[in-house]
Amino acid sequence: YVGDLASEVTEGMLFELFNQVGPVASIRVCRDAVTRRSLGYAYVNFHSVPDAERALDTLNNTTIKGKLCRIMWSQRDPSARKSGAGNIFIKNLDKSIDHKTLFDTFSMFGNILSCKVVCTPAGESKGYGFVHYDADESAKKAIDKVNNMMLAGKKVFVAPFQPKVARQDADAGPRFTNIYVKNLPDSVQTDADLKAYFAEHGTITSVWLPTETVKADSGE
Numbered sequence: 001y002v003g004d005l006a007s008e009v010t011e012g013m014l015f016e017l018f019n020q021v022g023p024v025a026s027i028r029v030c031r032d033a034v035t036r037r038s039l040g041y042a043y044v045n046f047h048s049v050p051d052a053e054r055a056l057d058t059l060n061n062t063t064i065k066g067k068l069c070r071i072m073w074s075q076r077d078p079s080a081r082k083s084g085a086g087n088i089f090i091k092n093l094d095k096s097i098d099h100k101t102l103f104d105t106f107s108m109f110g111n112i113l114s115c116k117v118v119c120t121p122a123g124e125s126k127g128y129g130f131v132h133y134d135a136d137e138s139a140k141k142a143i144d145k146v147n148n149m150m151l152a153g154k155k156v157f158v159a160p161f162q163p164k165v166a167r168q169d170a171d172a173g174p175r176f177t178n179i180y181v182k183n184l185p186d187s188v189q190t191d192a193d194l195k196a197y198f199a200e201h202g203t204i205t206s207v208w209l210p211t212e213t214v215k216a217d218s219g220e
Contacts (some may be wrong), residue, residue: 001074003041004099004116005029006065011042012186018044021058022051039130043074051075062099067123068099072114072132073119084111086139091128093117094152105151110138177205184200 002014011027018024029042048054052073060071090102103115110133117129133139139160147158181194188194188209195207 001041001072002044003070003072004067004119005038005040005042006067006068007040008043009038009065014042014044017059017062017064018046018055021046021055023047047202060101061098070099070114070116075113086133086136088131088133088139088142089159089161090131090146091126091157092154093125093127093129093156094154095125095127097129099129101152102129102131106142106146109133109142109145110135132161132198 007028011029014027014029015024018027025045025047027042029045030039031037032039032049038190044052044055046055056071056073059069061068063069064072077079088106091100093102097117099115099117102117103112106112107117113134114130114132115129120126133142143158143160148154148155150156183195184197188197190210191207194209198204198207
């Protein structure tokens, strides 16, 4: 898999680059089905695994048409990418940190499957990125060693990657089960009345009906 490609990169350009490493079986730049505009990534298939490994080692973060390309093994199983296993999230990155610098920083903790600094369409870093290891142990080691450390003059935050569903659940905040009710009908005079009034909507753990004491008129 070759990602973060400039829109003008073609199969021919990629062939010239990757064929230097070893015989290329096929190359496909993925394009929009309607406009045929490049989607910014491609797949390169070698005849042999050693050639693919060499391409990953020597060509990752190579500049093509002014952009650093990002090379990783093609993941056929999407669940492997989305599960979060071995995947970490890094934020508060200095704008000078690119894919290569991030890769060099985190490669000492284990084998990296993919590494990316998220950028704007103009290519400017958004200040956060992701590193995906082939083992959870490597991810944990990276978090322990790099979290709250200074990187290019800024303290970075490193934590386990959370899939989108988990982040949405966390963002939802606490789930309250207490409700406040006012303007009750006159028929509700006691806690038992209040409980009976709402019982049909679900199991009730407790109710409380505040009351006030009215003093008798003394005639004064």
